[in-house]
Amino acid sequence: MQGKFEGTNIAREDKIIQDWINPLFTDMYQIKMTYAEWKAKRHDEESTFELFFRKLPFKGNYAVFGGLDECFKFLENFEFKDEHIEYLKLEIPQAEPEFWVYLKNLNCKNIVLSGMKDGEFVFPDEPLLSIKGPFSLLQLIESPLLNLTNFPTLLSTNATRFVLWAGASRCVEFGLRRAQGPNGAIVASKYSYMGGFIGTSNVYASFLTGCPCLGTVAHSFIMSYEKEDDCKDSRMLDGKDLLVEATKYRTELGWTSTNMGELYAFVSFATGYPKAFSALVDSYSTMNSGIKNYLLVALALKDLGYESTGIRLDSGDLSQLSKDCRKIMTETGNKYGHDFSKHVIVASNDINENSLKALKENGHEIDVFGIGTNLVTCQAQPALGMVYKVVEFQGTPRMKFSEEVEKITIPGSKSVVRIFDEAMKPQFDLLC
Amino acid sequence: MQGKFEGTNIAREDKIIQDWINPLFTDMYQIKMTYAEWKAKRHDEESTFELFFRKLPFKGNYAVFGGLDECFKFLENFEFKDEHIEYLKLEIPQAEPEFWVYLKNLNCKNIVLSGMKDGEFVFPDEPLLSIKGPFSLLQLIESPLLNLTNFPTLLSTNATRFVLWAGASRCVEFGLRRAQGPNGAIVASKYSYMGGFIGTSNVYASFLTGCPCLGTVAHSFIMSYEKEDDCKDSRMLDGKDLLVEATKYRTELGWTSTNMGELYAFVSFATGYPKAFSALVDSYSTMNSGIKNYLLVALALKDLGYESTGIRLDSGDLSQLSKDCRKIMTETGNKYGHDFSKHVIVASNDINENSLKALKENGHEIDVFGIGTNLVTCQAQPALGMVYKVVEFQGTPRMKFSEEVEKITIPGSKSVVRIFDEAMKPQFDLLC
Secondary structure, eight states: OOOOOOOSOHHHHHHHHHHHSSTTSSBHHHHHHHHHHHHTTOTTOEEEEEEEOSSOGGGOSOEEOOOHHHHHHHHHTOOOOHHHHHHHHHHSTTOOHHHHHHHHHOOSTTOEEEEOOTTOEEOTTSOSEEEEEEHHHHHHTHHHHHHHHHHHHHHHHHHHHHHHHHOTTOEEEOOGGGSSSHHHHHHHHHHHHHTTOOEESBHHHHHHHOOOBOOOOOHHHHHTOOSGGGGTTSOEETTEEHHHHHHHHHHHHTOTTSOHHHHHHHHHHHHHOGGGOEEEOOSSOIIIIIHHHHHHHHHHHHHTTOOOOEEEEOSSOHHHHHHHHHHHHHHHHHHTTOOOTTOEEEEOSSOOHHHHHHHHHHOOOOSEEEEOHHHHTTTTOOOOOOEEEEEEETTEEOOOOOSSGGGOOOOSOOOEEEEEOTTSOEEEEEEO | OOOOOOOSOHHHHHHHHHHHSSTTSSBHHHHHHHHHHHHTTOTTOEEEEEEEOSSOGGGOSOEEOOOHHHHHHHHHTOOOOHHHHHHHHHHSTTOOHHHHHHHHHOOSTTOEEEEOOTTOEEOTTSOSEEEEEEHHHHHHTHHHHHHHHHHHHHHHHHHHHHHHHHOTTOEEEOOGGGSSSHHHHHHHHHHHHHTTOOEESBHHHHHHHOOOBOOOOOHHHHHTOOSGGGGTTSOEETTEEHHHHHHHHHHHHTOTTSOHHHHHHHHHHHHHOGGGOEEEOOSSOIIIIIHHHHHHHHHHHHHTTOOOOEEEEOSSOHHHHHHHHHHHHHHHHHHTTOOOTTOEEEEOSSOOHHHHHHHHHHOOOOSEEEEOHHHHTTTTOOOOOOEEEEEEETTEEOOOOOSSGGGOOOOSOOOEEEEEOTTSOEEEEEEO
């Protein structure tokens, strides 16, 4: 697992997390129970809670723990503000004034937390976090701890599954627009990076966490070019007219039916990014226009000493198109004595585990997958049923009975020992 | 549609939204394109973009628009901060200094936005938002606008579907712990309220948006009581010993096999909330212990002049259990001349559209449904494919071609007219 979140803006992320995730970010019953426990003088009883899940997500055989980073930030900054207390007074008007003093003074400095690290492989029914401390306080933090671990764990697990199908160093997170809210998007960038993705399209996630940011051009840019005049201020590069140069190749190669609007757009973009020109090639027709216009500009740039980066496919049969594009790129490069065979082919367009499997079976020439919706919303299973249960109270093991057998808990505080074989390969987890 | 978000803490919510959703919260290609357009002197070309979706979610026949509130807040506060610019300079080191001045001065004060309101029924291919303004600016706001409308629209639609199956005024949002991140949870509370839910368990969502907050007690509270000593400080109410009173009824009714730990817990909770006692009844056995202990405490409270509120079922066959509980509540009340038949029965436990349908078919006595995971993660379809496309540029209609027919856009700026019949029932939407 990579990714240590050693970004440059952790302080800012802390602040944002504090704003969102404060002691009010919990379920009302936690606060109602706290009042009843305080009245019963049982709020400070020493107890242990465990956080775990009962079933592996995605019908898989492992999960990857995530969210500990946010849990620490939440716990470190746990404090009821005056405005929170004022709000709660409206909800529990009968509470004695001393109760509000108790809440105001609550903090998590003396709780003891043990468990898994972000990025560790984890399994059902073993404690991912085990927390010892005063009973009511541990109850109050149940809902936020579940919120902060459920989605990151699900997302991290999901990311590793995509990486397994796509191959190492091939996946980029493209899901900002389809994520379930802004921090759904940020969490997706951060934890997919931990799960083996190489970057994100999300600038703010990159700003906050230091994970690399990637992105080039969209259809809207290309569609805005129609006539030659549209690139009048962006066709000159190093004293040469890039449009004229590209058009020469167009005639020479007999590719005279490529869409000219698209070519103007590519020329214009290339003058902005001559050292890293890349193009989205499916706005009109990938094989009849997009890839050819890309190559015309790449050839013209090459004459000026610039190597282009590659293309992105965003629709159509990605297996076939990627093979066809690789072929024409390589052949066209060869024709002029250049090696264009390593230009990067990025593919996006609603990629999921099944489409990655199909691509693997059918063969493809894709170097990088841009993965959005199916990664960031965990479409195959959008929720992980993490739970948080009391296992010891006043030093006595507790268990939950239920009419549903699978909801019965294993009493007592547990520790997990991971057993390795002689070759240091993990064999199984032992629950003690 | 109810819900106007007239909460008391809108200013605070604004601040939080500003922290998360600033101009960096976008895809990198938007910024890369902006630089290319600025260099090509095309960034200020007048253009129109439309936001729409192509397919209705949940195989349904309508969607409910949501997220406009957040879009307004984002647009009103759109401003690149110095720290954002410094970060972007690392990503586009070749950019001229004047480009950063242009970005720094960008704001959304002069764009023109028209479209649907939060809570309106909406349909495929019609513009939900239509935005006129300078091209590059409209491109920069694409990703955040999609993020801010995709999930709220999906969630609002999902909420109305639950309300249709459950009946009006019966659904409460219980999804904080399973939501995809903290503001996934807040959005779920806010927009399910707009979609006809009556409240949320999420205290912070209530604090921010003013939506009612509900919650009573969890298993952890009940499981922490074992011996009589556990309620020694919380059994007295108005000078009477509530445990003694409840135990008298226990003997009288011959319910001597109820779990005593559970009874101590209920007594303890009731002394904290005598005016609104409610109990979670499935910790040990709903019919053999939970409902009986609830009634013992309700009878003892009634003698002191307090009417209890009701029970919550969180496991088992909710149809049968709710009927059995209603029966024993009514009969036990009648035996002592009380009307307990209106005590509220709340049901939770992974409720989804299918379980609501099954409950409707099998009959039930549930008054309120606590709906979590399946509502807040939109499990049946966790993403809505909202898109945002340029439809006019320099006053000329534009369309996108694609190898996939369904990705082709309808060119030109459109307006939507909703046609009503003589009885003011909406008939269809006309795209002009």
